[in-house]
Structures are given as C-alpha cells and as structure tokens.
Amino acid sequence: MLQILLNQQKTEVRQKPATKKILILGTSNSLFKGGWVAGLSHALQGYQIKNMSVGASQGFQFAGIVSQENFSQYDYVFFDSLANEESYCLGRQADKYHYTDQVERLLYELMSTIASQTNLIVMGFCKHYAFDKESEIFQSRRRLTQNVGGYFFDIRKMLKLHMMTHSLTIQDIYDETQHPKREISYEIGRRLGSVLESISLDKYKYAKDYSGNFSRQKISLKDKTKEYKNSVMSLGVSRISKEDSIGLNNHLRCIGFYLNAIKTNCYVECSYQGKSVQEIGLLYTVYNEQAENFQKIFVGLQDFPVIDTLRIIGSDTDFQNLYFPLITHKQKLPSLDALELSEVLYWDDKNALDPYPNDIFSYDESMLLTYKVINSIIG
Structure with a gap:
C-alpha cells in the first residue's frame, strides 16, 4: 500500500505543469515602472518574466543575446524596439542615420531566429510624430513579423481605440518624454496578458535560425x-x-x-x-x-x-x-x-543577399493578438 502511494506521488510530481516563461527584449517602454510589462505581469501572475531590455538603444542590440540564447525555453519572446528605430531615423538624427536595407535585413535575421524557436510577439509602439500616419519603419516591422511567423501587437491601434472611447487627443495619451502614458500602457499590457492567458499558441518553428551569424x-x-x-x-x-x-x-x-x-x-x-x-x-x-x-x-x-x-x-x-x-x-x-x-x-552578412522567403503568416494571422485584444475591449 505504501509503495502504491509513493508511485502516485511520483506521478503527480511528473504531471505538475512547468512554470510558463516569458522573455522581454525591449527598450524604455519595456522598462518603465507601471508600464505595459507591469500590466502583463498582473494578468500573467503564474508566469516567470525575464526582462533584458535596455533603453535608448536600437533593436539590433540584441544580436549578442540571439547569438547564444535558447529561446525554446520561453513560451513567448516580446521584441520591442520599433519606437527607437523611429527616433534614430525619423527624429533628430534623420540626416545622419537612415533605415536602410542593411538595417532591415539584420532585424529580419534576429526576428527569424527567435521565431524559429518560439512564439515571437513584436510590440508596435511608435513615436508621437509617427502616430497619425504609419511610418515606413512601422510598416517594415509589421511585414517582417508576418514574414517570420510572429505576432504583431499594434500599440498604435490600441492607443487610437483608447482615444476614441475616451474622447482624448494625442496630447492626452503621450507624456512629456514622448512615450505613451504609463497608466494607458499598463492597461494595454493587462489586456494583452488576459488574452494570452485565454488562448493557446503553438510554438511555430518554420522560420530560419540565423544565430550563427552573430557574435x-x-x-x-x-x-x-x-x-x-x-x-x-x-x-x-x-x-x-x-x-x-x-x-x-x-x-x-x-x-x-x-x-x-x-x-x-x-x-x-x-x-x-x-x-x-x-x-x-x-x-x-x-x-x-x-x-x-x-x-x-x-x-x-x-x-x-x-x-x-x-x-x-x-x-x-x-x-x-x-x-x-x-x-x-x-x-x-x-x-x-x-x-x-x-x-x-x-x-556575418553571408546571407544578406538571400531572398526573403514567402510569408509564414498572412496579415490577419500576424495581427491575431491585436484583433483579440480589440474585441475584448469593444465586446
């Protein structure tokens, strides 16, 4: 009888679900206290969240992490750098720094490597001066996300919906540092977390792994x-x-x-x-x-x-x-x-001239999380 109980206990231990894990590779929007990460954490309290964000930096800073990280250990990897690419290429450095084919290709290889191992979620923050009309950089990031089979979470659409439902202006939703206000970002992160908790996404592994190209x-x-x-x-x-x-x-x-x-x-x-x-x-x-x-x-x-x-x-x-x-x-x-x-x-840009493969996701598939969060708001 004792042996039977011990065997049952071992079985229960083996069947206990593993803690779900999230990795965040972002910039200042992902670092602010009370911002979207705090809202996400509130909704996903059973998750282990590792935040490796670095502010005031472009997204290709994460090439060092991509060169050695095992992304398959995470259920989701969030990639948030779009607004900083806009800062460099559309803001005060527009005459010195440009969003070129080289930049886009390197970002593609980074994103593809992550998406080849787990669910990639790209956060679509934008600068206030690129809010009314999507920038070329914003459109490029959405295309790359679709191309590698990731999910593009359109913060711009979330903010526009918030403006419409609360009769606000752009001055009401961005703070003096040109970031979306913390309380609004918090609510967006909480809504996103609630949706992630309610659905199941497969870990797509159809994208190509370029991790060997970075050192x-x-x-x-x-x-x-x-x-x-x-x-x-x-x-x-x-x-x-x-x-x-x-x-x-x-x-x-x-x-x-x-x-x-x-x-x-x-x-x-x-x-x-x-x-x-x-x-x-x-x-x-x-x-x-x-x-x-x-x-x-x-x-x-x-x-x-x-x-x-x-x-x-x-x-x-x-x-x-x-x-x-x-x-x-x-x-x-x-x-x-x-x-x-x-x-x-x-x-190592040995693959830089390779043609981009056909999109793994359609536009609607890559926008799945955006649509679901919008539906949760408007009912």
Whole structure:
C-alpha cells in the first residue's frame, strides 16, 4: 500500500505543469515602472518574466543575446524596439542615420531566429510624430513579423481605440518624454496578458535560425576593468583612455557596442585600415564622474561597416561624419575623453543577399493578438 502511494506521488510530481516563461527584449517602454510589462505581469501572475531590455538603444542590440540564447525555453519572446528605430531615423538624427536595407535585413535575421524557436510577439509602439500616419519603419516591422511567423501587437491601434472611447487627443495619451502614458500602457499590457492567458499558441518553428551569424567581443583591458551590478542587470566594462586603440574583428560587420553612459563623455572614431569610417559624439546627458551606478546603453553603427579600430578622438577634430546617439548633447561641445566600454557586436552578412522567403503568416494571422485584444475591449 505504501509503495502504491509513493508511485502516485511520483506521478503527480511528473504531471505538475512547468512554470510558463516569458522573455522581454525591449527598450524604455519595456522598462518603465507601471508600464505595459507591469500590466502583463498582473494578468500573467503564474508566469516567470525575464526582462533584458535596455533603453535608448536600437533593436539590433540584441544580436549578442540571439547569438547564444535558447529561446525554446520561453513560451513567448516580446521584441520591442520599433519606437527607437523611429527616433534614430525619423527624429533628430534623420540626416545622419537612415533605415536602410542593411538595417532591415539584420532585424529580419534576429526576428527569424527567435521565431524559429518560439512564439515571437513584436510590440508596435511608435513615436508621437509617427502616430497619425504609419511610418515606413512601422510598416517594415509589421511585414517582417508576418514574414517570420510572429505576432504583431499594434500599440498604435490600441492607443487610437483608447482615444476614441475616451474622447482624448494625442496630447492626452503621450507624456512629456514622448512615450505613451504609463497608466494607458499598463492597461494595454493587462489586456494583452488576459488574452494570452485565454488562448493557446503553438510554438511555430518554420522560420530560419540565423544565430550563427552573430557574435560578440568582450572588451577587457588589463588593470582597467570594472564590474557593475544592480537588481536588474550587470555590466562589465573597461575604462578606455585616449591612448588606447581598441582592435576589432575586421572580417565581420560591426553592429555597434555597449557602454556605461554615466561614465562616458567623449568622441570616438571607428576606422578601417587607417581611414575614418564613422565618428560618434558620446556626450551623454547623464554623465557623472562621481556616481557609483551605471546605465547600460547600446550604440549602433550606420549600415554596420567593417572596421578594425575604435579610439577616442579630441573635440578639436575636423569631423566629417559625426552623429549623436539618443540621450546625448546633440551639438559639438568640449569633451572629457571618458569612455567605459563593455562589448562589441558583429554580424556575418553571408546571407544578406538571400531572398526573403514567402510569408509564414498572412496579415490577419500576424495581427491575431491585436484583433483579440480589440474585441475584448469593444465586446
């Protein structure tokens, strides 16, 4: 009798459902307290949610994660970077930074890799100046989602519905930082979570896995390293001086690099065989030499050039191709030649000329979650 009870207990343990898991790869909209992630968490309280978002950065920052993460362990992976691509390409850097075929192709390979292993949900946030009319970048992200068999969750449609049902204007739904207001984002996330809890999505694996095309290089200079850590993430950096010349992989395209914005105030030059390729003004507004904390930021390079050297250059340089990333002073100012550099990401573009495959999902299939949330609101 005792043996029978033990066998029953073992069977019950084996049959206990595993905790469902979610991974979030996003930017500032995915980091705000009381935002859409909080609403999602409220609706999906039985889920384990891992948030690896980094603010003020483009979506291709996640190439390093894609190169080594096993996405099949997650039930859903959320990808949220569209608004930051709009910030770079439609906002203040529109004259220096462009949404090109190279950018679209790299994003496709990232999204395809995730969708080849699990359910990809792409969050369709947009900037306030791209709200009335869909931007080319917004349309591209929706097409790519459809192409890889992911689900495009159209935040723009959610906000328009909220405006209509509450008789609001665009000024009522976006805050002073040009993000949708937290309480509205929270409710959208809660509604999305409730829908996900009520339906069952298969883990589509028809997309292609390009994870082998991405790699990373940790920057570690002797006696110049430091490790930061908080409750959310860690960041290992090397303190770069003007005398340092950082050697890079000159066989692959350089996507960009991670740094600590709080301890970075300089201009850098990316070069190949002694010729300048790109110049970047890393004059971060959050710079504070006395601070003990950190802010992880990714700086993307336009069109991902092949470069072999990165170094600090003086503010008296005769700049030819200078651009300023997000949350930096956007004019030429004296610099302090301070840089805390973490790691560099690369892309092997051997598949860049391959034709895009036929769409795995139809438009309506890729918009399934959007439609279901809308229906839950309007009844």
